[in-house]
Amino acid sequence: MMEIRFHGRGGQGAVVASRILAAAAFLEGKDVQAFPFFGVERRGAPVTAFTKIDEKPIRIKSEIDEPDYVIVMDTALLSAVDVTQGLKKGGLVLINTEKSAEEIHEILGAEKVAVVDATEIAIRNQLGTKVQPIVNTALVGAFARASGIVKLDSVVQAIGSEVPRNPERNQQAARDAYESTVVMEFS
Amino acid sequence: MVRMLLTGNKTTAYSAMRSRVQVVSAYPITPQTTIVEHIAEFIADGLMKAEYIQVESEHSAMAAAIAASNTGARAFTATSAHGLLLMHEMLHWATGARLPVVMVNVNRALGPPWSVWADHLDSISQRDTGWMQYYVENNQEIFDTVIMAYKVSERPDIMLPSMISQDAFYLSHTVEPVDIVEQEVVDNYLPPYDPPYRLDVNNPAGFGSLVMPNHYYEFRYKIAEAMEKAKKYIKEAAEEWYEITGRDYRGLLDCYRCEDADVVLFGAGTMMSTAKEVVDWMRAEGKKVGVARIRVFRPFPGEDVRKVADGAAAIGVMDRAYGFGRGGAFFNEVNSALYNHRNRPPTKNYIIGLGGRDVKPRHIRAIFNDLLKVKDEGLDEEFRWFGLRRENMPEEEI
Incomplete structure (x- = not known):
């Protein structure tokens, strides 16, 4: 089973991102689960969401403590949340940042780091506002590239069904992010 | 077969749709869930033909479901935690009046201290109300169980209400693949509700009036007997559903x-x-x-x-x-x-x-x-x- 944890802030679309990813894997015939951290959501506050993907039926109903992948939607979260907590050995962190993979590796120490400037991509595709861009669909596109566990086509199709507003621009953001994601391994 | 990614709450709304419920009563406030919002949308969009009654409390939600069921309509409501507790008096009424109302409860803890998270005490506290109680482990089972529950509840020799409980967040807010069985398949499985007695202005009758001690006791025995018989019918309903869907709920x-x-x-x-x-x-x-x-x-x-x-x-x-x-x-x-x-x-x-x-x-x-x-x-x-x-x-x- 692949377990993915999303870190974002209320309003950034982490919960929707977890569902888009689940929907993409579901299109590829996998069993999936997606859920928010079981809390009370507030705009701007740190939000956690989860996606589980498996070849066989998923029976475990508990939260994810040891993710294979972590997706961080906002670098400002790094000072507030221990995003790599429980990350499996060899696990990958995908982060929305202007920084390089080396710089993120310096900060987080993760062995596998993927970086993408999802904020710039979201603004370019007119998703949200410049102050509060909606980066979730770009990040799921980037995740397809960084992880290889879902196809970009599936992500694009899933956005079509899961995102009611501006699906085309969101799909373009996912494609742009897929193209510009940089993945590096450190050992 | 239509497999969709759905939360437990939305799955529940689909189960009400496929069961062709005719009256839905609800009090939409915390700790209510999005179940009744989804149903309201289905009705507003014309996907579901039902009377939606927005009431002023959970007690009234159950009272309205009871009255609707008494007229011969298939009635549904959903609740959670303190809302369920406020219904308590009317839960006993539904049983005593022998009305096959079906309700989905989202299992949540009771306050204080305030909590909206999973805990079974809300429904366990209703143990002796005479409702059949089901507890489910995934979203698919919510959908399947609501339909099967109507089938059992509405049998003329059962006529008792059913409560299906799902864990808060673990199902209510979690997206899983769910097979939403086609309407005509469900229609063949679950025929329209047709009770032997009903409130009818053209054929006046009284329901739930005073009985003397020499009769009350037997009324209670009849409920006990029906509840015991329900074991066999729950298995039969599950057997028939298994033949249609291949999903196995044949064990209580x-x-x-x-x-x-x-x-x-x-x-x-x-x-x-x-x-x-x-x-x-x-x-x-x-x-x-x-x-x-x-x-x-x-x-x-x-x-x-x-x-x-x-x-x-x-x-x-x-x-x-x-x-x-x-x-x-x-x-x-x-x-x-x-x-x-x-x-x-x-x-x-x-x-x-x-x-x-x-x-x-x-x-x-x-x-x-x-x-x-x-x-x-x-x-x-x-x-x-x-x-x-x-x-x-x-x-x-x-």
Whole structure:
């Protein structure tokens, strides 16, 4: 089973991102689960969401403590949340940042780091506002590239069904992010 | 077959749609859930033909469902936690009036302190209202059980209400693939509700009026008799659904690898789905463990519990609720079913997951290992508050 944890802030679309990813894997015939951290959501506050993907039926109903992948939607979260907590050995962190993979590796120490400037991509595709861009669909596109566990086509199709507003621009953001994601391994 | 990714709440709305419910009454405030919002959308969009009554309290929501059912309509409502408690008086009424209302409850903890997380005390507190009670482990089971519950409830020789409980967040807010069975397939399975008696202005009759002591007793006996009979019909309804869908709910007690198990763990809801996975892991290590999920709590599957006891050397019962004064309700019911049985293995109660505390695979594994110890060394204690944090003590590392 692949377990993915999303870190974002209320309003950034982490919960929707977890569902888009689940929907993409579901299109590829996998069993999936997606859920928010079981809390009370507030705009701007740190939000956690989860996606589980498996070849066989998923029976475990508990939260994810040891993710294979972590997706961080906002670098400002790094000072507030221990995003790599429980990350499996060899696990990958995908982060929305202007920084390089080396710089993120310096900060987080993760062995596998993927970086993408999802904020710039979201603004370019007119998703949200410049102050509060909606980066979730770009990040799921980037995740397809960084992880290889879902196809970009599936992500694009899933956005079509899961995102009611501006699906085309969101799909373009996912494609742009897929193209510009940089993945590096450190050992 | 249409497989969709749905939350438990949306799945529930689809189950009401496919059951062709005719009246939905609801009080849309916390701790209500998005179930009734989704149903309102379905009706507004013309996808569902039903009368939607927005009432002024949960007590009124049940009263409206009762009145609707009394006129011969198929009635539905949904609730959670304190909302369910406020309905309590009317729950007894639905039973006494022999009305097959079906309701979905999202299991949430009771305050204070305030909590919106998973806990079974809300529905356990309704144990003696005469409602059939189902506890489910995934979103698919919500959909399937609502439809099957109408089939059983509406039988002329049953005519009792049903409550289907799903764990808050673990199902209500979690997206899973769900097969939404086609309308015509459900229509063939579940014919329209056609009660023998109903409120009808053209044929006036009285319902629920005063009876003297020489009759009341027999009315109660009839309810008891119907509840007992329902066991057979729940199995029949599940058998027929299995033939259509291939999904198996034929046991009131859902036994997983119990047959040759040394120790068996009972419980209800989503944590039992997690427990099934742990059973497979421990079986691979040569440990003979099994799970008995209480899918139907009322009527209680006492005979099935006895069968499990015939094979097991120790029994554990997980309760996601505590009955202050004497342990969890599931534990007490399992014990009560065994007292007059010849084979009585030691039984131990694990209080776990109250107020949404996450029940993890490693917790279940620790409980199985503890039960294997009970099997070898005998019972150490009857009740264990699993993972309890105490003042000035670090959290129990499990």
